[in-house]
Amino acid sequence: MRLVRFDRVQRAVHWASAGIFAVLVLTGLPLYFPAVERIVGRHVLIATIHVWAGIAWPVPVVVSLVGPWGARMRRDVRRFNRWTRGELEWLWRLGAADLEKGKFNPGQKLNAVFVGGAIAVFLATGVVMEWFGAFPVSWRTGATFVHEVLAYLIVAVVIGHVLVALTHRDALRSMVRGWVTVNWAQRHAPRWAREELRAERTEASGAPVPRGAGSIDD
Amino acid sequence: MGRRVFFGMVALGAAGVVFGSTVQSRVGRALGPGLADVLPGGNLFQIYSVSDTFPAISQHAYRLSVSGLVERPATFTFADLEAMPQVRLVRTFQCVTGWRVPDVHWEGVRLSHLLETVGLRPGSVALAFDSYDRVDTESLTLEQAHLSDVIVATRMLGGPITTEHGGPVRLYVAPMFGYKSLKWLSAIRVVDAVEPGYWEQYGYPVNGWLEGSTSTTLAPGSA
CATH class of the missing domain: 3.90.420.10 (Oxidoreductase, molybdopterin-binding domain)
Incomplete structure (x- = not known):
């Protein structure tokens, strides 16, 4: 038996954002490393691609959140925002604590929030660097500094994200095909599995579903 | 909590924009050459x-x-x-x-x-x-x-x-x-x-004076 973990909209958002991130990294390399610039050249073209990819970066997330197609997306974003004491403890001990996990484990939640925050900061500092005329020089220097430090951080985080995904094939498949087995859910996201199964039973029994019930597991 | 992390990052980023140039020059001086060639804040030429x-x-x-x-x-x-x-x-x-x-x-x-x-x-x-x-x-x-x-x-x-x-x-x-x-x-x-x-x-200015530049022969802007 299968449960939908990510619907079509969420998967499209994930892979569109990932694709744009790849473009940003590839065009960012020559802009930052002289050895790569030496090979690639064409500074203005590369910088233009980088800037427009950066502007496009938040678009999939924002579009997915605002429309009627974004119900699951919005629900998961609310999940990223809610943390129990147990989850904080689990994160603090780097996973060495008992926790009945919801749909996302605390590491996944932190990853999602970090990437969201990073996109906002990259966008703001990138605007200062590109449309510099409106800002004092010391701000441009600061923006460049923040942009570079954060670039190192996010590349490290994404490398970790990809490595974990490659060693957790069921989770990876849910971002490709959308579903996980109930068995997987009960093992890795028991609180969410219970929630989903209860919602299904309620629907199947034909009983009216109370407003809000079953929409959130944590 | 998630919201707090998100806005915390935004606030940290904003502080970095305003005060980053001071931090950067200190980091650059502390790192010295070598490490500074690859790390951000290391005063390197782009x-x-x-x-x-x-x-x-x-x-x-x-x-x-x-x-x-x-x-x-x-x-x-x-x-x-x-x-x-x-x-x-x-x-x-x-x-x-x-x-x-x-x-x-x-x-x-x-x-x-x-x-x-x-x-x-x-x-x-x-x-x-x-x-x-x-x-x-x-x-x-x-x-x-x-x-x-x-x-x-x-x-x-x-x-x-x-x-x-x-x-x-x-x-x-x-x-x-x-x-x-x-x-x-x-x-x-x-x-x-x-x-x-x-x-x-x-779109870069034709007269690209640095702010507060002090040239010895002519005052900036007189050209």
């Missing part, structure tokens, strides 16, 4: 190449042509430039987009000396500079060109100018943002009107 690749020219093959509205058009070799009176400058290199490198050492010949050597003809108003990369161009008014800290540089960072920094010979316009200091200088043409350069066609 290298721009606007053409396909870096033009590689040896000192031996290098030629600088000076032409246009001049009495005696000339072509100078690297040795010719080195035989002229040299000046030394130590300044912060500041890019208009924000990155900067403090205490960069420069040596070369004053542009004003070169102009005296060839002699200006009546009607000359500005200079147009060309690069061996065949793409980049720059401009200066004659007044700007006569500032004492505008040089044709033959040495940088205590040695010959490397190819990636625009060697063997580049322009260094100390009182202005980095893009005015054209790399791989190939030709100087004396012309009767300012011809906006490569970056200026992308």
